[in-house]
Amino acid sequence: MAFTKTARTLVASGTVNAAGATTRGTINLNAVQGPCRLTCAIANGSPAPSTQCTVRVLIAHNSSLPPAGSAGADWKTLYQAVGPGVGINAAAGWAFPIGREIMCLEVEFTGNTGQAVTVEAYLSELTSVS
Amino acid sequence: MTERLYFQPNYPARIDSSDHIGAMARFAVVGMRMPLELCSRMQPAGTIGTVAPILLGNGYVLPSTATTWTYISTDLDPYLSGSFSVFWSGILRSNVAGTLLKSTGIYGWTVETTGWAPGYSQIGLKSFWGGYYRSWLVAVDDTAAIQVVLCYDDSAATAYCYVNGAFIGSGPFTKDPGAIGSGQVFGMLGDATSPHTMATAQAFKGCLIADQALLLCGNPWHIFEPEETDISPLPGTAPPPSFKAAWARNSNAVITGAVR
Numbered sequence: 161m162a163f164t165k166t167a168r169t170l171v172a173s174g175t176v177n178a179a180g181a182t183t184r185g186t187i188n189l190n191a192v193q194g195p196c197r198l199t200c201a202i203a204n205g206s207p208a209p210s211t212q213c214t215v216r217v218l219i220a221h222n223s224s225l226p227p228a229g230s231a232g233a234d235w236k237t238l239y240q241a242v243g244p245g246v247g248i249n250a251a252a253g254w255a256f257p258i259g260r261e262i263m264c265l266e267v268e269f270t271g272n273t274g275q276a277v278t279v280e281a282y283l284s285e286l287t288s289v290s
Numbered sequence: 291m292t293e294r295l296y297f298q299p300n301y302p303a304r305i306d307s308s309d310h311i312g313a314m315a316r317f318a319v320v321g322m323r324m325p326l327e328l329c330s331r332m333q334p335a336g337t338i339g340t341v342a343p344i345l346l347g348n349g350y351v352l353p354s355t356a357t358t359w360t361y362i363s364t365d366l367d368p369y370l371s372g373s374f375s376v377f378w379s380g381i382l383r384s385n386v387a388g389t390l391l392k393s394t395g396i397y398g399w400t401v402e403t404t405g406w407a408p409g410y411s412q413i414g415l416k417s418f419w420g421g422y423y424r425s426w427l428v429a430v431d432d433t434a435a436i437q438v439v440l441c442y443d444d445s446a447a448t449a450y451c452y453v454n455g456a457f458i459g460s461g462p463f464t465k466d467p468g469a470i471g472s473g474q475v476f477g478m479l480g481d482a483t484s485p486h487t488m489a490t491a492q493a494f495k496g497c498l499i500a501d502q503a504l505l506l507c508g509n510p511w512h513i514f515e516p517e518e519t520d521i522s523p524l525p526g527t528a529p530p531p532s533f534k535a536a537w538a539r540n541s542n543a544v545i546t547g548a549v550r
Contacts, residue, residue, distance in 0.1 A: 163521075195518045212324070240302045240331045245324045245338050252323040256301045257517040289521055 164288045170198075170267050170281040177213055177279050182270040185281050188225040194260030196285045200267055202244050203251035203278045213272035213279065214241035217256050220264035228266060235266055243271070258283070295511040298347030298489060302326045303514040311502050312513035314375075316363045317391070317476055317493035321350040321380070327476070330361040336477065342487060344381050345435045346510065349487035352388060352480030359476045365495035366393050367474070368465040372444030373497035376401045376415075379437045379510040380488040384411050384430040386481035390438070391491050394418045395473035397466035401440050403486070415440050415449045415463055422464040424449045435489065437507035443497040450497070455507035457500060 170185030177183045189196070200215045217239040220226050226234035244252035258265060267281040295303070299320060305328060306312040319325040323341050325334055336358040339351045350357075364370045378390040378401065385405040390413075392400035398418035403411045406427060414425025430436065439452040442463055449463035476493075480486045490510050498506070505512055 193521075195521065240326060240328075242302050242322075242326050243324055243333075247338070250323065254301045254322075259518045260520075286521060 162290050163286060164290070166285045166287045168283040168285050170265075170283060171269065171279055173280040175279050176276050177269045177272060178276045179209065179273050182230075182268060183279055184228040184266060184268045186225055186228045186264065186266045187283060188264055189258070189285075190223055190263050193286055193288050194258065194262065196258040196283050198256040198258050198265070198267070198281065198283050199253060200256070200281045201251065201253040201279065202269065204244060204247065204249055205275060205277065206248045207275055208246050208248045208250065209272035209277060210246065210274035211271060212243040212246050213269055213277045214243035215254070215279070215281070216241040216268045216270075218266040218268060219262050220266070222264050225264050230268065238262075241271070293516060294509060295514045295516045296509060298511060299514055300348070302328060305329060305513055306515045309513060311494065311498070311505065314494040314496050314498075315492055315513050316365045316495050317359075317393075317491070318513065319350075319359075319488070319491050321346075321348040321487070321489045325350055325357075327359040327361070330359065330363070332359045332361050334359055337479075339480075339485075344487055344489060346379060346489035349380055349489055351487050352478050352485045354479060354482040354485065356389070356477035356479040360474070361476075362472065362474045363393070364469075366493050367470045368399065368442060368444060369397060369467070369469045371495060373442055373495075375439065375441040375494040375496065375498040377437070377439050377490075377492040377494070377503075377506045377510070378488065379490050380435065380486060381432070382411055382430050382436045382438070382486050383432050383481065383484040384409050386411070386484045386486075388480040388486045389478050390486065390488075391493060392418070392477050393470060393493070394475060394477070395470040397468045398470045398474070399442075399465070413438055413440070413451065413453070415442060417464060417466045419466040419468070420464060424461045424463045426451045426458045428453050428458065432484075437510065439498060439503040439506060441497045441503070452500070452503040452507065455504045
């Protein structure tokens, strides 16, 4: 068996999510065998935000990738929002299993107020097995 | 496809409600920074503890003032719903006070430890308003993981204690005389200098039976949805013989393998 694996970037390392802003990344997995593993990370700075930034993982039941957006008609929550809290320089990371049935995937970083935070999201994709 | 999750999830895992124990779960947190309550999806409040690596994965070091989750679960109110159970897994420090889990308003209950002597801890169930306390003395290794199950059987007004799957004892317990009410808050806290470290804390509607307590002690992640691990080729692609053999071995391991 030969595995073809691909590293995918949804939100690049070092991306700054400004206070009150939302950062999203999407990817179309319709042609991907899977399963995949998504890692997300959030790092506060100093001073820390007054409300934490959280990351939510969403999916779309679409054969083509819809525009990025919050949970609604296209995007549905797969994993509930988690965050690192509001500690100075607090950082946290999570590793989400992404099943082979997933068609489209989105990550959404949002919620921080007062200060910007640094976010990232990457996917290890099992593209195919032959 | 595995049948159960066998390691600590580093993400907000879903409760497997098709499982006989998962279906009873009404509160579940896993050791991570800002532990999300996985039944209510409630973010923690109060004092947030730190995270430290332990044998079971990430351990949530209980702060000396409570981490709290505020939501109503009448299924965990013995006055309204009767029996309930609590499962706690982590590093228990000996001879210190701590609250492993509490559900309180005006009335309620706490699962707590109290000091006894070095190398020992009293683990008990306490009614919040009435102060009725049923406890068991347990030998504790400050460096080893421990699994504690406390059950309250309302029909018998009796509490049961299991540690690492072994039945420790039972005794009469008197619940508080009123409902916890709209001020229901779940919480946990530890000693200021020797805090307990939580890998997971879970609470269930109903009184777990011994076999269910044993399952949880054998695999603290039993109630969570398993992850997909099958990477078999796409339909129509015949796997090579070596793959078939590996699949057969793995399948057998899933069915008969030891729980870790």
